[in-house]
Amino acid sequence: MNRPASHLPVYLSGEESKPWIVPHFSTLQPGVRPAVLVLPGGGYGALSEHEGAGYANFLNLSGLHAFVLQYRLGSEGNRHPAMLNDAALAMRTLRMHADDWGLDGEKIAVMGSSAGGHLAGCLVTLFEAGDPNSDLEVERFSSRPDLGILAYPVISSNPAIYHGGSFKNLLGESPSPELLHLLSLEHKVRPDSPPCFVWHTLEDPSVPAENSLEFVRALRAKGVPFEFHLYEHGGHGIGIKNPHPWVEDLRHWLGRRGWC
Numbered sequence: 184m185n186r187p188a189s190h191l192p193v194y195l196s197g198e199e200s201k202p203w204i205v206p207h208f209s210t211l212q213p214g215v216r217p218a219v220l221v222l223p224g225g226g227y228g229a230l231s232e233h234e235g236a237g238y239a240n241f242l243n244l245s246g247l248h249a250f251v252l253q254y255r256l257g258s259e260g261n262r263h264p265a266m267l268n269d270a271a272l273a274m275r276t277l278r279m280h281a282d283d284w285g286l287d288g289e290k291i292a293v294m295g296s297s298a299g300g301h302l303a304g305c306l307v308t309l310f311e312a313g314d315p316n317s318d319l320e321v322e323r324f325s326s327r328p329d330l331g332i333l334a335y336p337v338i339s340s341n342p343a344i345y346h347g348g349s350f351k352n353l354l355g356e357s358p359s360p361e362l363l364h365l366l367s368l369e370h371k372v373r374p375d376s377p378p379c380f381v382w383h384t385l386e387d388p389s390v391p392a393e394n395s396l397e398f399v400r401a402l403r404a405k406g407v408p409f410e411f412h413l414y415e416h417g418g419h420g421i422g423i424k425n426p427h428p429w430v431e432d433l434r435h436w437l438g439r440r441g442w443c
Contacts, residue, residue: 186284192253195272201259202269204276206284207239207249217290217442218248218281220273220328224297224420227266227352228258233422234296234334241423242294245434245443248286250277254302257352263366266353267305271326274306275313278324290442292330292377297390297420298349300336301368304398307331307379308371330440331379332433335387335419338394340367346390369397378408380436382429384417410436 187193192203209216219242223235230253239249254269255261274293281288295303310327317323337346340363354362364370379402383395392413399411412432423430437443 184283184285195276201253201255202272203253204250204273205253207243207251209243209246209248211244212246215285215287216246216248217292218250218277218286219292219294220277221249221251222254222270222293222295222299222302223251224295224299226348227298228256228348231420233424234299237422237424238294241430245437247443262355263353266302267309270302270306271311272321274326274328275321275324279321290329292332293328294332295336296334296422298337300333301338301349303331303333304336304338304368305366307376308368308373328377330377333379333381334429335383335390336381336394336398337390338368338398340364344391344393369401372401372405372407374405374407376402376405376407380410380433382412382414384414386416387419389419
């Protein structure tokens with residue numbers, strides 16, 4: 184097995200620049216294990232450490248390998264589709280290296296919070312199949328995750344419920360209505376989207392819970408399996424810093440699906 188070193192970046196473009204993934208390999212259980220691509224939140228303007236490495240530590244303790252993606256940001260002058268391209272490349276890379284790195288190639292999930300939840304939702308809904316005729320090996324693999332885990336996600340561009348800062352960083356000052364609709368993910372769920380675990384809190388002051396409600400309504404309409412939790416308390420951006428029921432609820436969901 185030819186794994187990269189834990190906690191050291193693996194550059195995806197062949198250069199020491201974004202995007203890169205930071206591996207966190209679990210030592211809890213031997214053998215081939217499921218993996219999770221972790222997309223930190225931060226409004227597409229920053230990357231939150233506690234929603235990156237913090238989640239990876241939790242996943243490792245559940246027997247799962249984790250890979251935290253450092254993706255390009257609007258605050259660095261990037262716009263869509265740079266972020267989605269980074270996430271898709273990371274997912275394809277994990278699939279390409281599944282055998283080398285001891286990953287279960289049929290159990291690779293994506294997990295994201297807030298704007299990272301929007302990016303995870305983009306992979307859940309806008310994924311592409313691999314191109315078997317591509318000259319680049321990585322492009323021959325699908326970018327579809329096997330599960331989606333979305334924590335207090337940004338979902339909708341509906342002005343009544345959207346998170347303006349995230350969409351500004353993602354799309355710029357004056358995006359077209361067509362682009363806003365493309366990235367309003369409640370309209371993009373498809374029957375072959377993967378099963379999802381989605382949660383939000385009623386106290387969220389930044390991203391209204393209606394974002395998650397609209398998304399799970401779309402999942403249900405398309406017949407996509409999901410588990411949804413709307414908690415009374417918790418606010419926004421809580422990650423796993425404080426004890427909260429979502430952590431055990433997620434662990435139980437993954438366990439029922441045979442992931443941990």
